[in-house]
Each structure stands twice: as C-alpha cells, then as structure tokens.
Amino acid sequence: MVSTLCRSPPPQPCSLLCSTLFIFFFFFAAGDSGAAALDTQATYLAKMKEQFPGPGMSRWDFTSSPAPDYCRFPGVACDHGGNVTGIDVTSWRLVGRLPPGVCAALPALRELRMAYNDLRGGFPAGLLNCTYLEVLNASYSGVSGAVPDLSRLRALRVLDLSDNLFTGAFPTSIANLTALEVVNFNENPGFDIWRPPETFTAMARVRVLILSTTSMRGAIPPWFGNMTSLTDLELSGNFLTGRIPASLARLTRLEFLELYYNELEGEVPAGLGNLTRLTDIDLSENRLTGGIPDALCALPELRVLQMYTNRLTGPIPAALGNSTQLRILSVYRNLLTGGIPADLGRYSDLNVIEVSENLLTGPLPPHACAHGKLQYILVLSNLLTGPIPPAYAACAPLLRFRVSSNHLEGDVPPGVFGLPHASIVDLSYNHLTGPVPSAVAGAANLTSLFASNNRISGELPPEIAAAAGLVKIDLSNNAMAGAIPATLGKLAKLNQLSLQGNRLNGSIPETLAGLRSLNVLNLSYNALSGGIPESLCTLLPNSLDFSNNNLSGPVPAPLIKEGLLESVAGNPGLCVAFRLENLTDPAPALPLCPGSGPGGLRRGMLAGGNVWAVVAVCALACATAALVLARRWVVRARQDAEHDGGAAATSPASSCRSYDVTSFHKLSFDQHEILEALIDKNIVGHGGSGTVYKIELSSGELVAVKKLWVKKLSWLGDRELRTEVETLGSIRHKNIVKLYCCYSGAHSNLLVYEYMPNGNLWEALHGSGCFPLLLDWLTRHRVAMGVAQGLAYLHHDLLFPIVHRDIKSSNILLDADLEPKVADFGIAKVLQSRSASSLDASTTTIAGTYGYLAPEYAYSSKATTKCDVYSFGVVLMELATGRKPIEPEFGDTRDIVHWVSGKVAAGAEAEALDKRLLAWSPSPYKEAMVQALRVAVRCTCSVPSLRPTMADVVQMLAEAAPPAGRTPKDNKLDDSSIKDKDPKAAAAPSPPP
Template sequence: MGSRILVFLVVALIQVCTTPAVTNNDDFNALKALKDIWENVPPSWVGSDPCGSRWDGILCTNSRVTSITLASMGLKGTLSGDISNLSELQILDLSYNPELSGPLPPAIGDLKKLTSLILVSCRFSGPIPDTIGSLPQLTYLSLNSNGFTGSIPPSLGNLDKLYWLDLADNRLTGNIPVSTGTTPGLDLLVHTKHFHFGFNQLSGHIPPKLFSSGMVLIHVLLESNKLTGSIPSTLGLVKSLEVVRLDNNSLAGPVPSNINNLTSVSEMYLSNNVLTGPLPNLTGMDLLTYLDMSNNSFEATDFPPWFSTLQSLTTLVMETTQLQGQIPSDFFSLSNLQTVDARNNQLNGTLDIGTSTINQLSLIDLRKNKISGFTNRPGVEKVGVILVDNPVCQETGVTERYCSVPQTESSYSTPLNNCVASLCFANQISSPNCKCAFPYTGLLKFRAPSFSNLENNTYYTVLEKSLMNSFKLHQLPVDSVNLSHPRKDSSTYLVLNLQVFPFGQDRFNRTGISSIGFVLSNQTFKPPSLFGPFFFIGDAYLNFAGEVTGSKKSSNTGVIIGAVAGGSVLLLLLLGAGLYAHRQKKRAEKATEQNNPFAQWESNMSIGGVPQLKGARNFSFEELRKYSNNFSETNDIGSGGYGNVYRGVLPTGELIAIKRAQQGSMQGGLEFKTEIELLSRVHHKNVVSLLGFCFDRGEQMLVYEFVPNGSLMESLSGKTGIRLDWVRRLKVALGAARGLAYLHELANPPIIHRDIKSSNILLDERLNAKVADFGLSKPMGDSEKGHLTHVTTQVKGTMGYMDPEYYMTQQLTEKSDVYSFGVVMLELLTGKRPIEKGKYVVREVKTALDRAKYLYNLGELLDSSIGLDTTLKGLDKFVDVALKCVEENGSDRPTMGEVVKEIENILQLAGLNPNADSASTSASYDDASKGNAKHPYIFSKDAFDYSGGFPVAKVEPL
C-alpha cells in the first residue's frame, strides 16, 4: 500500500511540473513584460498561464487575452510597447491608477481589434499617439483626467466606429482638427455621439466644418479652453444635440440666430465669454432645462418675454448680461423653475414672484440690481430671495431676510435602511444597511445636470436606485451605495462622494473592484437623464479580500516563500510516504483513524464506512457558523421542507450556499452519507456543485456553490428584476435540459432528480441555468435506466410538476423527470405557475392549441414580457417539444438527450449559437432600434454586450 502511495505522489508531482499552459506564448510574454515594469500587480499574477490560472483583471477567449481591466488596483509604472503583442486584445481599462504615468507607446496602434481604450484618471503624459487613429474597431476612447499635451491627432477622424470620444481634463493645445484634402479630421466622425474636450488649452476658432447635418452628436463639451472667434452657425445643423457647453472660453461676436434649431438641447452653457449682439432668441427650445449665458457683453435688453415660454426650464443664470426692466411675475410660475440668478444687471421695479411657492422655486438671486420693492406674499419665505445691494435693501434700518446672503450647503447622505448604524473598527465604515465594511470610494462628477436645487434629496434617491439597479443587472457583488456631500465645483459640475459597499463580506476582491470600475469608466452605468453626462474618479482600493497590502517586492517575496514552502511540503510528503511504506499496517490504520475527519462515521457501524467522496469537503459546524455570520437572518436566502438555506463567505471570498436541515427533517446517518457520496460525483456546468457537507454536533448541512441570480421561478414572477426575453428563455431551457440529461445519461450512477421545477433551476451571473436541490433524488442502475421497473414505496415531488403516471403506479423512471421538465417549458412560455387559480397549465395549453393559427393560438396565454413585439423564432417547435414531454404515457415521451437536441436545433434555426452564454446571446437578439430614448443615458433594456466577459454598452444609435 505504501509503495502505491509513493508512486501516486511522484506521478502527481510530475503532472504539476509538466501541465501545459493554456495561454498563447506571445500573450504571456506581453503580460510578463507589463508585470516586470509595474508595481503592485495583483498577487494572482504568478506562473506562466494567465488564462488557465485566471490572473485577476485578465479575460481570455480560448488561449488569447481579449480583455485587461485593472481599475483602482494601485498600479505604478508605465505602459510599454509590449502591449502591442496582445493582438487579440479588445478591451484595455487601466482607469483610476494615478501612479501609471509616462507617454502612451505608439505601438498601441497595432491593437487592431481594440474596441475600448479607457485610461481615465491616470497620470499619462506626452502627446496622444497618432497611431490610435489606425484602430478600426475602436468605439470607446476615454483618455480624460490625465496630463496629455500636444494637439488632438487629426487621425482620430479615421475612427468611423467611434461612439465615445473623451479627451477632457488634460493639457491639450492647438486647434480642433478638421479634414483637408490630404488629412482626416474630427468632422469625419459622423457616427460619434460624444465630443468631450473640456478643461484643456485648445485655441483658435471652432471650425465651421466641424459640424454638419449628417452628424449624430448629442454632447459637445468644449468648456474651459482658450477658444476664440465666433460660434459657428453650423452648430445649429446638428439637431441631435442635447448638451452644449461652450463656457469659459474667449468666444466673441453674436450667437448664431439659428441656434434655436437645437430643439433637443436640454442644457446650454455659453457663459464667461465675450459674446456680443442681442440676446439669442431661444423660442421653441421646449426641452431646455438649464440655461447659463452669464458674464458676456450682450446688448442691453429688457427681460425677454420668451423666457416664460421655456416650460422645462429649471435654471436660468444671467449674471452680468445687460438685462434691464422688470421681471414679469408670470415667469416665476414656470412649473419646473428652481433657480434664477441674474446678479449684476439693471433690473428694476418691484419684485413680485406671485404664487410660485407652490412649484419648485428655491432661489432668486438678484444682487446688484435696481430693485426698489418686494411683494412679500404668504408662503414666499420658502423661497431664498437675495436682494443685497439693491435700493430695497439700502434704506437705513432694513433687516428683511432677503437683505442678507444665507449660507446654505447640502449635507445629504444616503439614509440608513431601517437599522442602527454599527460601531465599526479597523477603518471600516458602516453602510446604509448598517454593516461594517471597506467600501470602494470615489467621486461622481456630472458635467451638465438639469437641476440646480441641491437640497432636493429625491434626486439622490433616484440616483442611488439607478446605481444599485445597474450593479444588480451586471451581477456585481454590491450590497448598498452611499452618496454624500452634493456640491457644485468651480466648473459648475455637480460632485458627489460615492461609497460602494460589498455584498456578503466586509471587502471586495479584485474582480469585484475591476468590474465596478469598468461599469463606471466604460459608461455602462447610465444615470437618470436629469443628471446628464458624468465621469467617475475612483480611489485606489487598499483592502482586497484575502490579501495583505504591500509592495511588489513583498508580493514577490511571498511568492518565493510560498513556492519554497510548497516544494518543502511535496518533499516531506514523498519522504513521509516512503517511511509509511515501511511501517506496520496496524500502526498505519491507527494513525489514519486518529487523523480521519470522517471518524464519526466509523464509530457507528450501522452507518457504514468512510464516505467515498470526489472533491467534497468536510466542514465543521464552527466553520459554517462563522462563514454565515451565525446563520443570521440577513444571510437567510430561502427555505423549504428540508430546512433553511443560508448565504456564506469562505475566507477566500468565495460565496457559498449552506443548506441546513431542521431537526424534524434530518435523514439517518446512512442516508445522509449516501446522498453526499452521490452528489460529490456530480460535476457539470448546468448542475449546482456540491462543495462539501457538515455532519457535526447533530447537524446535517450541505454546502453548494452560490448561484447569484436566484431561481427561474423568481425571475418569471418578476421578483429578481431580470427580464427573460424569448432568447434567454430558450437558453435557460437548454441549460436546464443539458443538466438533467447529464444526470440521466452520464452521471455515475445515473440519477433521477424527482423534483424538477422552476424553483429548483437557478440562474448564475450570466443567466446560465443550473439544476439544483437533490433532496429527493434517486440513483438508478444501468439495468433500470429507461424501464418502468424502479418501484418506490412513497411518491414524492411537487404537485403541478409531478408525472401523473408515476403518481398512479408508483413506478419511478427518468421519464418522470421528463414530464416535470415539460411543465417547466410551459411555465417558460406562459409565465404562469403550473397550477394557478385552479387552472393547470398543461390542460390550458392543450385546450387552446391550434397549430393552424398564429402562435398556435396561444397568444393570450403567452407571458407578455417574453417580447411579443418581436419574432418568436422557433416558438412552434418549442411548444411541440414541451407537449411531447407531458405525454400521458412515459414511453411516448422523449429522453432528455433528445430534448437537448431539439432545443439546440430551435436555437440554430433562429440563427443563434446554442453554445453561447445566455446573457450574451440575448443582448444581440433584441431589436434595439425600437428604442426612442430622448436622453443619451437612457438605453433599451438589452443595450449591453456581454461577449467580452464584461457588460459593455452597445453603441448603435437608439
């Protein structure tokens, strides 16, 4: 026996040392070169197989590296030209690493498959490489908040697929390039929707050629540059525009008269220029919410009556614009108006704001005018009126509140969620759910919000819900978010502090941070329209799960120590095995018994020998109690006849589901042992994996992998907020069918599940189906497979899903599972429970069925959220398969293997890949063109592409 162990260990050691790498060699060498010049790389960056060993932040397709996302990792160093060897790279996101510096290598232009180049808030410098213009697939180019110098490369005009262009907050100089007969320019970017060039040192005129009627621009942000000359009239041709910021430049001359053609604009900033001529007439701009034309040299004019026609207006800023005369009281009756700032003008007469207090008006600032009186009506005290340095306040002894400047500042912070804030230690922070944790922090900066009343907390509540919905949609491990300290900075950006708290543990792992950072840097998160365009500045995260912070040197030292320790352990194992071979058998058995974690079974001969397990771990009661926070109510995620299921977190950060039997439902020791032996042999991507068990202190617990998106039943009922369209339902059906076919045909021994239902089909982070809950499962021998010979003395299952033949005859075969699966297929079609309001879905479908009619005459039964406005390709064949599964006689039903083939054929006929993940397939199936969203941050429900491993917003126009 000892010699066999020795041979086994030697073979295992040889296998460890000779396992072939999965990663393409060129890709590995490129990553190794980056690793060698970067400090603070993730500790997982060890070995020679980034794809196979899953280096943090690296995503591969087959053997090729296709995505690098390392936001807020604390990286230090430069970006070398070796990056160009990653020829299949599609996404590069190194945002929020302020110690990444130096120039961008021109070799970056060799990444011909790159779709997203995102380097937000680093410290890169030097010129933007002209070679970026040779990236034919590039759709997102975000280089904002760095130190780039030089001019904007004209070659960017070659990027005909570019959707997002953000070069803001750098030190770029020179003119805005447009095309000539020999060179490209930005005027060629007719499919681009975002020009974000603010806070640079761009100079010269805004070229009239930059704009044309064929463009689809929605944002033109040129604020805080050194631009001169006039505003080109061609700007009025781009009728898709929604946000225009030309403020804080040196623009001169009159505003073009056709600017009111921009009827989709909601925010317009023309302030702090030297514009002359008459005030532009903006009649017809009915969506305009925020207008700032302050600090210009317009001709003196009475307060324009057309201001009162802007029904969407929330904010009017007209400081130092030569306004005169009296403000009509009907202007203050605009239902959305919040702020009027007309300081330092020649306005006069008596200020009368009428009954405007019933609306949203919060501030009227008319300092340094010639207002001689104020009509103080009831309720006016709710509005902050400032008339300092007006005649009405210059009379001796005047003490009215409007004759002083109030000090106001919003102190908003996300309220607690019906709990008491926790007392936290070790620099942890109590979350809105009163859990101590290390949050991911940063600043949200909104470049053109449509509101100005920062004390309206409703706005922030909407934003919080939007953030959480986005994190949930992308299956990110977020428990809650906290927004605080809203304020306007010197550029009138709305700034909010953001804290993102982890779910299920007190800190994020690296995958969680990079995923959250990518959602924010890649603009996948779309805020409510009233907040407008935004960017995020993330802080470095210092408390990764399972890691001790330190330098690259200490990290490498740890790797060396680990390697030495590992080698020592292997050497000791080999030595121990050799010695063991020479010991007496009796002594060996005694030692085994003393160290055997399953000795509790051996003490009871009626239970049998040690469980023969394949990969399942024996957990102690104390371990599971710790991992589940003492089986707390907050970690209780479900219950059934067997007991409760709790969420837990292993020390590695891995989420687990703990199924804890209640006392009255516990099995005998032999049955429990048999069940875990059976489940430990089950390994399939569409079957929930058993990770371990606990048979300690009179407890019986099973530990499964955690599946984050709940059950199919919850999604169909709308509880999870996940919309399952037709394609996703096909993919869910295929995944569940494959899992069940594996149990019937490939598991050893084959298994009859006996309780297939929608609540026992779980959906993972990519909406792939996993068959779960084997509490009623039965193994079957090969001789029994496919025959009605397995007789059970007690019929078990769930009404509505149960095979009537099994119920009547008590003869259980795998065809009973097939019947239950057919019911699930009908549930996917109708969205109804099997038995609902006394109606049985099988009977309802069979009764309504008419194959000669449209949709088989099932239109009224189909679930509306299935997407009835789209072509339901393969619906007829899906119905046919489902009805075959629910045939009365088991012998007339197909096998699950046959069901799998049928559903695969349905997907192929629909032009879809049956082997693609559920989330990615659906994203490309829906007709996004049906959307008609007004604002750039409102996308269709399925406007995300998951094919790169991370959710990426689609760039097609809506």
C-alpha cells in the first residue's frame, strides 16, 4: 500500500508531450528575454551618445551590421553574457546629461567612471537606484546643486565626487554606506558650513577619506582616531581651528596625513611618532608652534615632511639625518634655529631641501647629494656659515641651487657654476670668493646666474657664452677685473646684465648691441675706458647705465635725446658734440667736444664738405614723399568716384575686381570662396570696427574673417587696417594669431585669420558652458605662459617693439588644443626707431578697456610696454581667481587689482584663488597658483618702473610652473615632480628671484 502510494504513475503520451512543449517554450521565452535585455542595453548606450554629442562619443559606432557589438566599444566592459558591467568615459570632454533609467537599462552595472566631463542637470537622480553599483567617479565634472541622500547605494565601495560645484548640506548620509573604502569630496567649497558627525565611524572599512576644501569648520573631532582602517586622511583647505587631536596617534595604518591650509594651532602631537606606516605628512600653512617632534622624524617610512609657513621653533631633528626614506624636507618660513642635520641625505635618496627664511646656523649638509638624486637646495635667508661643500659641484641633478642671504664663505667650487641641469644658481649676499670659472660653459640649462654682493674675483670667462639659455646675469658688487668678454653678445636670450660695482677695465664691447632681448645693462662703477659705442643705442629704451667709469669721447646723441645723461655721469672724459640747453638738475654738465661749436654736429657735417650730400638726401626725401602723397590722392579719388557712382559690388565677380589682395602666407583659397561666404548665417560676432565671420572653406579648413567698413569721411578704418596689417603681417609667433591675407576694397577691408575653435579666454573663464571645467590650473598656467611669451616677443624680439595696448581676456583666443593666441591688433602701436618716434609717444585717444588699463595710461595717454605688462597682470589675476576685472564685491571704486593686492599684502593669497581649482591643485598646484598671483601683483604695480618686463614675467612663470600630468597624490608619491616653492621668488624688495 505504501509502495503504491509513493510510486509515480507511468507517463502518459499526452503528459510527455506537454512537458516537452513547456520546456521548449520556457527556454524560448528565456532566450527572448535575454535578447530583449541586450537590446535594452544597446538602446541605452545609444541614448547616452545622443545626450553627449561631440567628438568623445564618436568612438561608439552604432552603424555596423547586423548589430553593433557595444562590448567592444571603448570604455565599455561586459561580462561573458554580454551584460554591461562598467562604463569609463573619463576625460572624454562630454557635455550633457546622463539619460534617466541607467540602472534599469544596465542592471549588471558595477562601475561608472565619468570624471573630467561636464555633467549637466545636477547629480543624476537615476543613480540612486543602482543598488549594485560599487564604483562611482564623477570628479571634475561640474556637477552642481545638492547631493541627495545616498543611503540606497549600499554596495558602493568607491565614491569620488571631488572637484565639483555642489552646494547645500554636505551629504552626511554616506555614514550609512558601510561598504565604503574610498570617499573623496575634495574641493567642493560650495557646501554649507558643516562639522563631520560621529556617525562617520560606522564606515568601518573606509581607507581613504578626503574631505579637503569642503567648508568644514571647527576643531578636528577626536573620534577620527577611532577610524582605525584609515590609510589616508586629508582635511586640508578648510577652516579647522584648535589643536591637532592626540587621538590621531591611534591611526596605526595611516600613510598620508594632510592638514595644510587651515588655522590649526598649538604643538604637533608627539604621539604622531607612533604612526610607523606614515610616509607623507603635510601640516603647512597653519599657526603651529613648538618644535618638530623627534619621534616623527625618526619614523622608518617617512618620505615627505612638509611644515612650511608656521611658527615652529627649535632645531630640525637630527633623526632626519638617519632616515633611509626621506625625499622631501620642506620647513621654510618658520623660526627654526640650530643647524641643518649634518647627515641629511647621507642614507636616503633626498630630492628636496627647503629650509629658507628661518634662523638656521652652521654649515650646509655635506652629504645632501650622496645618492645623486638631489634637485632642489633652497636655504635662502638664514644665518648659515662655512663653505659650499665640494660635493655639491658634482650634484648633476640639481635644478635650483639657492643659498643667497647667508654668511657663507670660501671659494665657490667651480662645478657649481657649471651644473648641467640647474636653471638657477643663486649665491648672492654672502662672503664667497674665487672666480667665475670657464666650467660655466657646461651649464646648458642655466637661465639665471646670481652672485652679487660677494667677493668674486678674476675675469669673466668668454666661455660663459656657451650657456646659451642665460636670461639674467647679476655679478654686481664684487671684485671682478679684466675686460668684458665680447662673446656676451651671443647670449640671444639675455634680459639682464648687471656688472656694476666691480673693477672691470677695457672698452665696452660693441657686440653687446646684438642683445636684442636685453632690458637692463648696468656697467656702472667700474674702470671701463674708451667710448660708448653708438650701436648700443639700439638697445633703447631699456635701462642703460655707464656711469662712474673712465669713459671718454662724445656721448651718443640718442642718449642725450632720451634724457639719459645721468646714465653717463661720473665719466670726466665724456663730452657732447653740441651745446645742451634747458637741462634740469641733477643732469651732469658735460663739456663740448673739441672742434664742436654752437652748431654742433650740423656744423661739423657742413664744414666737412658734405653739404651737397645733405642737400641731395633732402631732395630725394622730398621727392619720395611727394610721389607717395600723389599716389594716395589718386587712389582715394578713384575709390570715392566708384562709391558715388554706385559701383559697390553686388556679385562675387564684381566684388573680386574691387579688392586688392595682400597675402602673408601661402593660401589654399581664393577671393571667390571668401567673398561668397560673407552672409548673415556665418556671422559670429560684431565689434567696434566691423563684423566677424566664421567661414568653412571647401578644403574643410575654417577661417575667421574680420570685415572693416571704410568710412568716406574718416581715415579711422584705414588706420586700423593699416596698423593691424603692418603688425600681424610682419610677425611670426606661435602665440600670436596668424593673419593669412588682407583684401582692401572701396567700401570694406577684409582680414582673413586662422580660426580659433575654442573662442576666447573671457568666455572660457566667465561664460556659461563647459569651459570652466576644462581649464584646470595646468591649462591656465599654459595659457598664461603662452600669452607672456607672445608679449615678450612683441616687446623684446622685434626690431621695433610693439605695444598691443588692449590686452584682455577677450582678446586671447584658444585653439583646438587650448593653446592661447594674442589677437586684435587694431589699436596696436608699432614703436618706430627712436629717431622717428618715442616709446612714450603720446596718442590722441586712450585705447584699451576699462579694468585692464594701467593707471598712468589713463591720465597720460602714453603707450609703453609697461602698460601691456599691467594688462597682462589683470589677465593673470583672472586666471588665478576666476573673477572678472570689475565685480560688485570689490566695491564702487575698487577692482580686481586692489582686491587681490589687499589679499596678498595680508598674506591671505589663498582666499583669492579660484575655489573651483583648489582641489585640482591642493599641494603643489595651490602653491603654484599663489606664486602666479604674486607675479600678477608685481605686474600691476602702480609705479611702471617697478613692474617686471614681459621677459621677466616669462621667467617667473616658468619658475612657478606646476608639475604636469599628475594628480596631487601622485606628486606626493613621486618626488621628481615636486616644484620649487621658494618664498623669495615673489617677495620684494629682496635678492633676485
């Protein structure tokens, strides 16, 4: 009975058939569902491409047949079943919104990486349904608005929303995401003021917690010491006050501790010396007092110790000399005393020593370069004594060697002058002796050689010309003798040559006239003899000083004309070839040269029998002028007749006949193609002088055409055209917009330029759209450097300097690679030779733009290169602060210059920096931004003579260059990218930067 009940009945034919059909339809339905799921994924990815138009998504090709294999698309990862598990479109420069329903369409999605894009519409709400999402990275993507409650993302391990534009309350709901291992909200200054809640300790797995620049305020909560899984804690750039809690000593796994740029005070907890895994600690830019703990410096893994700009006292612990791991020591701008540890660098691959602006005594550490990795020695402004260690001369990797303003003595090791990679060798303001050796020829990368105010002797070697990159030489106030080498004239980049206060003799080499980039030439207070070469006057209007020598003979007329007699004072043998009148004190009284009378040079010429030659030259000049005026009258009359007779061209053919073409480059187009495209739909802008068109040529190339109207009763249009054509047609520089050709006609003039697809810098910085997200500090610094190099070319590298007179961010164009090009020379002034016009020649109107105008130009109407320097300084402030030149916040009578200068004067430069960029550049970048801001302040000095030249600016920006292509954390881990943060670089007055 039991067996009968338990035994299954035999299968019947109908029942077997039904089962077979059921299984068939089940698998068929399942297969159909899987296909539908795959179709849904393809549909969603296609929707993503539609929502993010642009070149980035062109990599996803949906046109292939029979069906696109999206699992092979760049940035798409799938499992074996064809389900999308990851999307990575980092740095694709996408602009748009993430389509809704991402989690429903891609149920297997585990990783979504969309960093370095422009995500519109705030935080994508659809992501809140992705309960299986493990990695979300939307950093540097311009996401704005509030961050919603994230509690539903239970599987999330990595959350990176750094460098965005969030506002409102900080999302403390992350405390509910107990699977989190990495949390990064770095550089979101728009959050409301907040304090981290103790519920954060529920994130028991979190290893990396980066909350820098998130408007956190108050004391550092001591319960952070309970988050014992932390390996990286970064709270920099906030408003944290009080002491560093001793409880942080319980974070025994900690490797990185970043608390810089806060308002912390008190002593550094000695307990931090218990963090045996610590490799990087940065407590810089606070108000810390007391000493540097010995135990901290004895940590076995410590690689980076940065505590600069505090109020620390006491010695640098000797334990650092025993370290086998130390790479970077940066404790400048404190009150440290005692000596630099003698064994510093003896056992480790030391890369950076920055101890400037302290009260340190004793000698330089002799073993600093024992492992051949040292790149930076920065010990300026201390009380160091003794000689420069001979081993430093063999330290080939050195990039910056700066020991100025100490009490060092003894001969400088010859190899120091010839360090092959050093860009700056600064020995100034010491008691050093010995000569400048011929080994200086090996300094292939040297741009600045400073050794002023020492006891350097011997002759300046001719081999110095082999250091072809030299921009500045300052050997003033030493005991050098002998002749000035003629080879100095080969230093094409030389901007400053200061040799005053020595014992140099012999004549002034005429070869110095070849230094076309020179701005300062000071040979005063020497024993030079002979005459002043007339050829040196080609260096005017730059600073020339030949005073207090033994020079003789006539003073070159251009020096007299420019009122530079003070620059030749103290040379009893000098004379003038004609009587000087109306001189004012303290100009020296110079005698007439022998044979000169009241008629001066003119009388000499006539008395010499050259009267007929002078008459012939005058006659030729008059005839030439008459021909030019006659031709201009005929052309103008013909154009007026055509205009009055209705000859204005209305067809392409007649238009072409009415235009004369002047080309400056090989052209790939003709007049017809340009003229036929001058239609309304191609207009991209209007200016005060005409209309701008964007034209696509048949070749696919884009050009910009500026159409300037000719006004019958005004020569303004012609003057603007002539100025721009003469200026742009004669110059070639990668950072100056290229002018292809000019069409000159009866009713309009056309200038055809290369087209700049990324618009202008004003739009990029202040306009709407994605540009503010793309212009990180690396890009902004590159823009600043490019503009500076372009202006330096205009000011220093041409036969006649050019003052642009309207430098502003809207006149700086950006090409496809975001490289800058200076444009709009319509009001530029080409400075002719000094015999024809003056550098400070007055103009009849004030050109330029309010907010960028130098103060002296506004009241004197005189255009000088220093006006451009001032305007560039304003642009540099825009780049560093992200603000416009005039904003209501600055007050009724204040502008960005006064606002930034006030911040810098108060030591609060960081408050002025663009908050959107601070997290992009927290550790070396932030310092580089501050240095750039200091350069901008120097450029906008109210006294023109105190502003640097553009050649100087290029040098200073090069020194302030941020490490390229690195993240802040990378820079902490790789010493090779650390940048010189020399506080003296922008301080004034101080030894040369």
